[in-house]
Every structure is written in C-alpha cells, then in structure tokens.
Amino acid sequence: MEELKEFNEELRKKNLRGFWEAYQGEVYSEPLSSYEPYLWKWSDVHDAINKAGEVIGLELSSRRVIRLCNPSLKTSVAHTFVLNLQMLKPGEHAVAHRHTNGAIRFVIKGRGAHVVVEGESFEIEEGDFVTTPNWTWHDHINDSDQTMLWLDGLDAPLVRMLQVGFHEPHKEKKQPIFRPEGSALHEFSPIRPNWVRTDSIQPPGYCYKWKDTERVLKSVGERPGDPYDGILLHYVNPLTGGPTLPTLSCGVQMFRPGERTKSHRHTSSAVYHVFRGKGATIIGDERFEWETGDSFVVPLWRFHRHENLTDQEALLFVMTDKPLMDALGFYREERQD
Numbered sequence: 614m615e616e617l618k619e620f621n622e623e624l625r626k627k628n629l630r631g632f633w634e635a636y637q638g639e640v641y642s643e644p645l646s647s648y649e650p651y652l653w654k655w656s657d658v659h660d661a662i663n664k665a666g667e668v669i670g671l672e673l674s675s676r677r678v679i680r681l682c683n684p685s686l687k688t689s690v691a692h693t694f695v696l697n698l699q700m701l702k703p704g705e706h707a708v709a710h711r712h713t714n715g716a717i718r719f720v721i722k723g724r725g726a727h728v729v730v731e732g733e734s735f736e737i738e739e740g741d742f743v744t745t746p747n748w749t750w751h752d753h754i755n756d757s758d759q760t761m762l763w764l765d766g767l768d769a770p771l772v773r774m775l776q777v778g779f780h781e782p783h784k785e786k787k788q789p790i791f792r793p794e795g796s797a798l799h800e801f802s803p804i805r806p807n808w809v810r811t812d813s814i815q816p817p818g819y820c821y822k823w824k825d826t827e828r829v830l831k832s833v834g835e836r837p838g839d840p841y842d843g844i845l846l847h848y849v850n851p852l853t854g855g856p857t858l859p860t861l862s863c864g865v866q867m868f869r870p871g872e873r874t875k876s877h878r879h880t881s882s883a884v885y886h887v888f889r890g891k892g893a894t895i896i897g898d899e900r901f902e903w904e905t906g907d908s909f910v911v912p913l914w915r916f917h918r919h920e921n922l923t924d925q926e927a928l929l930f931v932m933t934d935k936p937l938m939d940a941l942g943f944y945r946e947e948r949q950d
C-alpha cells in the first residue's frame with residue numbers, strides 16, 4: 614500500500630494520474646443531473662424587474678435584465694442555457710452588438726417596440742417570438758409608449774463551457790436598417806428567391822407573430838396531440854424546418870382543460886414559462902403548481918408530467934436544448950404508459 618502511495622505521488626509530480634486513483638467504485642449507469650427542478654414565482658420576478666426599472670438605467674447596464682438562477686447552479690436555469698427577463702422602457706434603446714451566444718426573445722408584455730436583427734426591424738408585441746442567432750447584430754428600440762417585458766433565452770453556459778465566445782459592440786450604437794420591414798417574412802417563406810441560402814447551420818433572424826401561433830393552436834387544438842406533451846408547436850428554422858437554433862429549440866405548449874399528460878424523461882432539459890393559465894407539473898415525486906408568469910425548469914433525465922385541471926386552456930412557452938443532444942447523438946427518451 615505504501616508502495617502504491619509513493620507511486621501515486623511520483624505520478625502527481627509528473628502531472629500524471631493513475632485511473633485507479635479517480636475510480637471510486639461508483640459508475641453511474643444513467644445520467645445524474647447536477648441540478649434540481651425549480652420554480653420561480655411571477656410575483657418575485659416581476660417585483661425584481663420593476664425595481665430594476667426604477668434603479669437601473671441603460672447607461673449602467675447595456676441590458677436591463679434579471680436572470681433566473683437555479684439554486685443548484687447559481688447563474689443559470691439549466692447547465693446549457695439561461696433564461697432572463699428584460700425590461701425596455703418607452704424611449705429606451707439597448708445598443709447594438711453581436712455575440713457567439715444564440716439568443717431568443719418571447720414577449721410577455723407590451724407592444725410596438727422594435728428588435729433590429731441584421732439590418733431588419735421587427736415590430737414586437739405580446740406573444741411574439743424573435744431569434745437573434747449566433748453572430749447576428751441586434752439592438753432593441755422602444756419607440757412605443759409602453760414598457761416592454763420579454764424573456765431572453767441564451768445558450769451562454771454552453772458557449773462558456775466550450776470557451777468559444779466572441780463578442781463585438783457595433784461601432785454605431787444603432788445598427789443601420791437596410792432591409793425593408795417584412796423582408797424576412799417574404800424571403801424565408803415557402804415561396805422564396807433563389808439567392809436565399811439554405812445551407813447555413815444558423816437560421817436567419819426571424820420574428821414569429823403571436824397571431825400566427827394562435828391561428829395554428831386554434832387549428833390543431835382539437836387534435837389528440839402528444840400523450841407526453843399535449844399540443845406542442847415548435848418554432849422551426851423557417852428555411853429548413855430544423856430546430857429554432859442549433860443549440861435551442863423553442864415552442865408553445867398548450868394543455869387543454871382537464872388534460873393530464875403521461876410521464877416521460879429525456880436527456881434534454883427544458884424551461885417553461887406560463888404565458889397564460891394554471892396547472893401543475895410533477896417532476897420526480899415533486900409537484901410544482903404554476904400559474905401565469907411563473908417559470909420552472911425540468912432537469913434532464915427526470916420523469917415529468919403535466920396537468921391542467923382547470924376549465925381554461927394553459928399556454929406555456931418552452932425552451933429546450935434538444936437540438937444539441939440530437940446533433941451529438943446524445944438524445945434519449947424513456948416513456949411511461
């Protein structure tokens with residue numbers, strides 16, 4: 614034994630290590646997430662952003678953002694992504710920049726502000742969903758008379774872990790607008806000009822309007838849906854039908870009055886934000902009751918099921934890292950009957 618200790622010490626001096634030292638006799642047969650499920654109440658998040666609205670100006674922070682921090686991870690909701698709440702008051706402008714992080718926005722309050730992405734301005738209102746993919750210039754202008762609130766989702770922890778993050782402020786604070794409003798809608802539709810490239814792994818910046826989402830929900834809302842996910846709509850890459858971003862998949866999920874889903878688990882993690890309605894999600898043996906404005910995270914490989922026992926539809930915004938797991942061949946799902 615003394616001999617082995619000496620050998621280990623000798624190895625350490627040479628910056629080497631024997632496998633027998635790390636091996637603790639425990640080999641996990643399946644994933645064990647490093648973080649727990651958690652639910653953030655709207656009243657807490659809303660109070661926090663309102664207070665930030667009083668004390669934080671955009672000269673102090675380029676974005677007025679409150680981040681949801683999972684107590685088991687400290688700075689993010691899940692190991693691969695973050696979810697923030699952002700406020701932009703009337704007359705404010707959040708300056709243009711671009712970064713490796715892919716980002717999405719889901720508008721939860723207000724109408725009439727603009728998100729500018731790669732030279733095109735998108736007017737946004739409640740329920741709209743906007744992408745600002747990896748390395749796209751983006752800034753936010755609130756030229757309306759309403760305070761805007763939206764969720765920001767970013768793949769920041771993943772980019773940090775891979776150590777590939779670039780960031781660049783725009784030399785003008787406002788990026789020039791050179792694409793007429795509606796360009797994306799027309800160029801990236803099923804009828805499109807032949808110069809539009811479809812071979813990029815990154816989708817174009819795009820705005821998915823709530824009125825269109827609502828129309829689809831209405832049209833498919835009576836269908837049986839998915840036993841594990843109810844009625845789940847994906848915001849797909851408008852050019853390819855692929856995931857929202859290479860790292861994140863986003864969508865809107867509807868649980869109908871009285872709907873109870875079956876339980877499943879998967880190697881992707883999900884964060885939900887309750888856009889409208891009331892219900893519960895059972896994660897493992899913990900029950901999380903949610904209502905409008907709440908957000909909660911379902912860690913990877915935890916059984917979960919949803920319930921809407923009210924007589925109103927429940928609509929949730931959902932963001933997952935499934936595209937990442939799919940791309941790397943790490944996606945697995947287990948279903949319960």
Ligand SMILES: [Fe+2]
Nearest residue numbers: 710712716751
């Ligand atoms: Fe940004």
Ligand SMILES: [Fe+2]
Nearest residue numbers: 841877879917
């Ligand atoms: Fe799920």
